[in-house]
Amino acid sequence: MFRKYFFLATFSILLLSNSAKSQETMMTDISYVFLEKLIATAKENYPRMNNYEGRIKIAKTTVGQEQLSWLDAFSFSYIYNPNNTLDLAVPRFFNGYQVAFNFNLSSILQKPGNVKQAKESVKLAQYDLDEYHLTLETEVKRRYFTYVQALSNLRLQTKLSSDALNVSNDVKTKFEKSEITYEQFTLMQMSYSGALQSKIAAESNFLIAKASLEELLTKKIEEIQ
Incomplete structure (x- = not known):
């Protein structure tokens, strides 16, 4: 029993030590220049x-409408009554054109407040946009770092599975030469299967992280130069 676990532990340490040399940190994979391109995209x-x-465009349009609506307080009308025309329904005492100007004082007094309110709506819409810029930027960064982490882990697991395959082939050769026991050979095959499963899981995590980032970009990462 001791020999079984000693063999398995030795194999695991061998794989990890070889792979650790090739992937000690994910920081070298991060490109802040590329990240800025992702944020801009x-x-x-x-x-x-x-x-x-x-929303900003609508708010600005409302400001323009309120500014032009000053003229709504003034109205103009006219009536034309030809000479020698008798209208018993609406008696008129003057002939010819009759012009009338109307002025709505209440409307005039409300205009400054309406214009100010419309301008405040523009500011609020701009604040919302600025806030969402920050939110979107943070989310792109978070998903990009997750993507890089998944990519680094995939490289590590790919290297581990490759090393496991090499060791597995070596152990198989030794088993065929009766240099190791069947139990040791079986343990090696189990370890190799575990390495393959870890690689498949890493591939899945990488694809999910990539799709999550591309959701914000609305295009493939490969299309961004």
């Missing part, structure tokens, strides 16, 4: 950005 393409920018 997300701000340009992510659909929700259009929602916030559309």
Whole structure:
């Protein structure tokens, strides 16, 4: 029993020590220049950005409408009554054109407040956009770092499975030469299967992280230069 676990432990230490030399940190895989390109792409393409920018456009349009609506307080009307025309329903005492100007004082007094409120709506819409810029930027960074982590782990697990395959082939040769027991050979095969399963899990995590990041970019990472 002791020999079985000693053999398995020795094999695991051998794989980890060889692979650790090739992948000691993920920091070397991080490119902040590329990250800035990802952030810019997300701000340009992510659909929700259009929602916030559309609110600003609507708010600015409302300001223009309120500023032009000053003229709504004034109204003009005229009546034309030809000479020698008798209208018993609406008697008129003057002939020819009759012009009338109307002035709505209440509307005039409300205009400054309406214009100010419309301008405040523009500011609020801009604040919402600025806030979402920060939120989107943070989310892109988080997903990018997760993506790099998954990529680094995939490289590590790929190296581990490759090393496990080499050791497995070596152990198989020794088993065929009766240099090791069947139990040791079986343990090696189990370890190799475990390495393959870890690699498959790493591949899945990498694809999920990649898809999550590309969701914000609305395009493939490979398309961004």
